[in-house]
Amino acid sequence: LSGCLLRMDDVRDTVLVPDQVESIHLDRTNRRFETVLLLAKMFYHNQVTAMRKGIDNAFSLLFPMNELFELYVAKVCQKYLPYRVYSQASQAKLWVNSQTGRGIFTLKPDMIIEPNDTDQIIFDTKWKWISGDIARHGVMREDYYQMYAYLTCYSKACAAVLLYPYHEKLANHGMFLEQYHLEAEPGKLLIIASVALGDKLQVAADVKNLVEQLSTEGAKAQVV
Numbered sequence: 715l716s717g718c719l720l721r722m723d724d725v726r727d728t729v730l731v732p733d734q735v736e737s738i739h740l741d742r743t744n745r746r747f748e749t750v751l752l753l754a755k756m757f758y759h760n761q762v763t764a765m766r767k768g769i770d771n772a773f774s775l776l777f778p779m780n781e782l783f784e785l786y787v788a789k790v791c792q793k794y795l796p797y798r799v800y801s802q803a804s805q806a807k808l809w810v811n812s813q814t815g816r817g818i819f820t821l822k823p824d825m826i827i828e829p830n831d832t833d834q835i836i837f838d839t840k841w842k843w844i845s846g847d848i849a850r851h852g853v854m855r856e857d858y859y860q861m862y863a864y865l866t867c868y869s870k871a872c873a874a875v876l877l878y879p880y881h882e883k884l885a886n887h888g889m890f891l892e893q894y895h896l897e898a899e900p901g902k903l904l905i906i907a908s909v910a911l912g913d914k915l916q917v918a919a920d921v922k923n924l925v926e927q928l929s930t931e932g933a934k935a936q937v938v
């Protein structure tokens with residue numbers, strides 16, 4: 715974008731009215747700008763792409779929401795939390811070859827928060843729809859196994875959190891949804907939680923509150 719601004723330094727800003735926007739016609743000299751023009755018209759008219767019958771051309775701008783959700787939560791926590799926050803930290807292997815000593819199947823949590831020198835709390839963000847009307851909120855079985863691997867391979871991990879985006883089906887539950895612990899190690903917890911994304915400061919406050927409950931003494935008691 716900075717490069718584009720430099721190239722267009724001599725172009726004057728102007729205020730367009732709708733008739734001027736719709737009067738722009740494409741020919742062989744400017745046909746290469748057709749996609750850009752479609753997107754500009756959508757922005758100008760404050761429109762969104764919808765699937766409906768008609769002959770209008772449309773433009774779709776898609777984002778990998780699972781990656782965006784993970785990155786957003788990590789950046790907010792790194793900026794606003796008074797803890798050590800690691801994003802995509804690769805620190806453990808699931809298995810180690812007994813003959814060669816080489817590890818296989820790297821465990822890479824989305825985020826690890828260290829509120830003190832003795833505790834680690836692992837966060838794994840899931841851009842998935844869950845609901846209080848479904849058993850275990852509809853959390854996938856493989857996600858439980860993934861959290862089990864984290865809790866057993868990270869010796870300092872006192873808790874693992876599956877973090878989902880908040881929506882109205884979870885209105886009566888707040889951020890905290892469910893809690894489990896390992897049968898052999900009751901001090902190692904699994905938390906199912908959700909977070910509303912509208913206010914980044916509130917996101918940081920919600921995560922901080924959960925971390926405070928789970929670290930050290932909090933990890934020994936049930937979160938309410």
